[in-house]
Amino acid sequence: MGNADLRQLAAIEPIEFSELAGATVAIDAHNWLYRYLTTTVKWTSDAVYTTAAGKEVANLIGVVQGLPKFFEHDIVPIMVFDGGVTDLKTDEVERRREQKEKAEERAAEARAAGDAIEAARLESRTQRLTGTIHETTRELLDLLDVPVVEAPAEGEAQAAHMARSNTVDYAGSEDYDTLLFGAPHTLRDLTSKGDPECMDFEATLDEHGLTWEQLVDVGILCGTDFNDGVSGIGPKTAVKSIGEHGDLWAALEAEDAYIENADLVRELFLNPDVTDADFDPEIEPDLDAARAYVTDEWEIPEGEVERGFERIEDATVQSGLDRWT
Known part of the structure; x- marks a missing residue:
């Protein structure tokens, strides 16, 4: 959930990636993508991810940078996208919109004052998952053969349902909603550099x-x-x-x-409003098509994504990973 104070109650333990080999994880895609999107915007010139037509697709850099971690550790990510926003969340959506507008105003002031670092920091807070970002993310994931599930409503609810029904081994989210939605085990810190941590539902109940x-x-x-x-x-x-x-x-x-x-x-x-989901865990990425999509169709400089594609290629051809081809 958005209330990070629940961390005080959650039973959370570190877990090594080596323990997750072969696992399937239902990822809250909006949560995962937003973190890579904001990081890209914060540290990358907007000229790099803005097309000649003025479309901003920093998400494509973020996806290519974020996916290798799963492949390198023999983890199958299933990206779960939010469906419709419940009316109960309207106030929260409005609050976040107002926060972004304030950040945009402060970023403009920082740019006018010549403070490029502060402007970049604030601009990273103003990112929105636009229609273009949604469309291009799904198209790139399709080329990389990463399973996508469209949730009827909340993505975290759907991810938790998939974990509770043993459709996947874990839910994956940086927030705490999956705990309240009853996910048996949730992986957190999947966007960080080190090993993740695992939030345990039953252990949380038992502890309190x-x-x-x-x-x-x-x-x-x-x-x-x-x-x-x-x-x-x-x-x-x-x-x-x-x-x-x-x-x-x-x-x-x-x-x-x-x-x-x-x-x-x-x-x-x-x-919650959820659905039973099916996916193919055998991932066969079309790297040539994915590279062309990112660099040719969407004009991302090759240097910004080549290392990510190399990592994906290295991970998906190494021996011993039976699911990758």
């Missing part, structure tokens, strides 16, 4: 003596992307309150508090 429903109630009390929490209640206080009173409704009554649409938010986490 909670049921899944009670964990969701804790999240709602703290606040989620879909609701404001109760003022003054953080994760540890929420666990104590739910433990004492049993559920969200009794806790709210004891606090003399009210959360709008609490029942709908609870239902969203416990019974």
Whole structure:
């Protein structure tokens, strides 16, 4: 979830990539892509990823830079894209839009003042997953034969469902929503340089003596992307309150508090709109076509992506990786 305070409650342990060989991971694609997109924008001149027609496709650099990590460790990534945004998330979407507009204003001020570093830092916060970014990302993933799943609603809910149904081995996200959606194991820090960490759902419940429903109630009390929490209640206080009173409704009554649409938010986490997904784990990337798509069709300089393509090629031809050809 957006509320990173839940990290205080989550049972998280480091895990080495060597332990993940052969695993399938349902990745929250928007979350994964956004992190590589903002990094590219922050450290790369916009002239590099802007076409002659003015289309910005920094995402193509990000995808080529981000995928090798999976291939090199014999992991199959399944990219799960968000569907429609629930009405409950409208306020959160508006809040993020306002934050981006403020960052854009501050970036313009920094550029006018000649502070290129601050301008770049702020511009990385203003990135949006445009229609072009969505389209070109999917087309590049298709050429690289990376499975894509279109979620009916929240991508993290779909990734968690795939993990709960044993369709994949792990969910993958940098946020904490998958914990509330009940993913048995979530890999985090997949966009970082080192090994990832694993968030364990059952261990989290056991550590705090909670049921899944009670964990969701804790999240709602703290606040989620879909609701404001109760003022003054953080994760540890929420666990104590739910433990004492049993559920969200009794806790709210004891606090003399009210959360709008609490029942709908609870239902969203416990019974989200998801679908059964099927994918082929045998990945056969068409590297020549992918290179041509990025460098010829979308005018990305070869030097910006060649190392990424080389890493993908090296990983997919080395012996011992039976799934890669």
